[in-house]
Amino acid sequence: MEMGEVGREGQGVNRLALNDANKEGRDLLISYMHEEGLDVSVDRIGNIFALRKGRDSREPPIVMGSHMDTVRNAGVFDGALGVLSSLEVIRFLNQHDIETRRGVAVAAFTNEEGARFQPDMMGSMVFTGQLGIEEAWKAEDDDGVTVKDELKRTGYLGSDEFHAGCFLELHVEQGPVLHSEGLEVGVVEGVQGMAWWDGEYTGEANHAGTTPLNLRRDALLAAADLCCRLRETAEALGHGSVATMGRLHPRPDIRNVVPGGAFFTVDFRQYESQRYEEGQKQVVKLIEEIAEKHRVSLSLEQTVDAKPIRFDTGMVDLVEKKTRELGLTYKRMHSGAGHDAQFMSYICPTAMIFVPSINGRSHCPEERTTKADCVNGANILLQCALELSEKGCRIP
């Protein structure tokens, strides 16, 4: 709650990546880390790592964490919960003088949200070698300010290296599933694949009074038909498939003119690889069929094809085991949103824990998770960290 006041603007929080409030939040976080006697390091993209050493310094540590940046007008839980609950785990170890074999560390990744600089998940992408540091540094915000400028200005252009043995991320679900099903925990098996398209139907703009229905080539009607059929296609695919038309702009956008053009976007997600590929094919086929049906021409570009991610089975099973041992209700599920954990999964065994978002709200001041649910999430982190720090990250 103290961190949630940093960057407060009215009802919401604004700690956009590398702005003044994000710096203030990072500084506060590091003061917490120093209170716990941790070794704090900062890497070239400004990711912060705080290590509590273990008995065996040769093995890479158990890393827990998330991110400290927010969208504009954000809530207080997204990201910060994962970082601060990981620090709470370390506090617990300190308070109870628990020595661990491996080290235990907290990570706070830079610019997960992508609300100011693109791409999102920048810190974990750079850390895991999925994005070059030079390219990341060059990224500009709307005012032409670069990531590197802001890292320097805020004092977070580091040069430390860090190694992770495994990674655990606690995060609010940001969706309505756990809350609506009355469950306490989501054991996250992976991240949905996500495909994005930009499309445009072009028909013919005509007078809405003088053009009979059978002589129209209404581009908005085509896009509307697509919007309806997309939903049916996702329902038929099933297994958690979702498809969304988020943007739709008719041209000329005049009430008494039959629209001659319609720009639209399609977002399709599915967690299972084969179904994801099949779903993409069906979406493209549908977009093309609708063009033919309404006698409009089509231009279509796929802008994103992020394949589904499956987390390490052993790590996921460990999260499930600890959740059960704590007597918590849960379901195994997939994340519909992107998270730093998905990039961490490229380099080390990784899993995620979700706790409920009330009414599924997120990226808004109404984002809420009960204190009891936050405590549940932190307890699972603690139990997993204890077991991992003794047994190592490669669980059979």
Place this chain on the structure above:
Amino acid sequence: MEMGEVGREGQGVNRLALNDANKEGRDLLISYMHEEGLDVSVDRIGNIFALRKGRDSREPPIVMGSHMDTVRNAGVFDGALGVLSSLEVIRFLNQHDIETRRGVAVAAFTNEEGARFQPDMMGSMVFTGQLGIEEAWKAEDDDGVTVKDELKRTGYLGSDEFHAGCFLELHVEQGPVLHSEGLEVGVVEGVQGMAWWDGEYTGEANHAGTTPLNLRRDALLAAADLCCRLRETAEALGHGSVATMGRLHPRPDIRNVVPGGAFFTVDFRQYESQRYEEGQKQVVKLIEEIAEKHRVSLSLEQTVDAKPIRFDTGMVDLVEKKTRELGLTYKRMHSGAGHDAQFMSYICPTAMIFVPSINGRSHCPEERTTKADCVNGANILLQCALELSEKGCRIP
């Protein structure tokens, strides 16, 4: 074609109501009128009337005409054809020294298009008592300039009174019906009724990745469903019914957010009174049913309810008879667009003649009507005027 050069900007013409080019066009028109020895008068809203006197000055004249203003980037036929062909009829009478019992007059109404000042058809509305002169004078363009200011500035704030015995308007169809059916003339029986609504569906904005389909309240999906069902409703109503969604704006208009809001417009037209009322009821019922189906709330406002207009049967029959006598192919039809003739029909027997628009294009530089079709229209005007000027306007 000479008039079509006045206000030329690139491929198109810009004689927006009461701008400099519109003044230049009016001045040119009046010079043509004076060449024919006509009595020119200008009324308080700037409508121009030019009278060729008949033998019997007690009876009001046969009036033909249309308007001289254009939309932005217009073609050369919309409006000007009706005014100039009426003048051509009078030229023919002069050239052949034909004396008529009643007078024959040309009318050019102010601001038919409504592209600069609203409402459209302002000149004929004021002339027929459907709009007060004070209200019309106060109308402002986007820069806050009033109609009265511009009438004064351009020298067209008149004070003459004029009386019409009947009214005939030749106009390009502005739709594709005649061209696509290969017909030469449209005998216009009336003007479609037109109903406009502004609507807004409000559901819930949600993350496109984390929100399962069954938990969504997608306002854009609702509006898209409406767009598709509107078309079906208009098809089922039949008899020339048309319905159009011209504008649709999802909120927040972000590709990975399920739209929580959608603003839309509906335009419904039908020429037959009872079907028009029935169609309106069905459209409103549909908009409401869709809100319920998609669990979104609805705000709906009807902004226009212009009842269908039926022209005088005798006048329409006369146009048909003269069309047939000239050996021209035709169909009886309704106008999908509004015209000055619809207001003139409130005060005197009125009819309209349509000639084909190639590919139905209008309000754009591609607006075309062949010279032969223009001549056909003028010949029908001439034949009608000759008969009306002898027999009077109340044809049995």
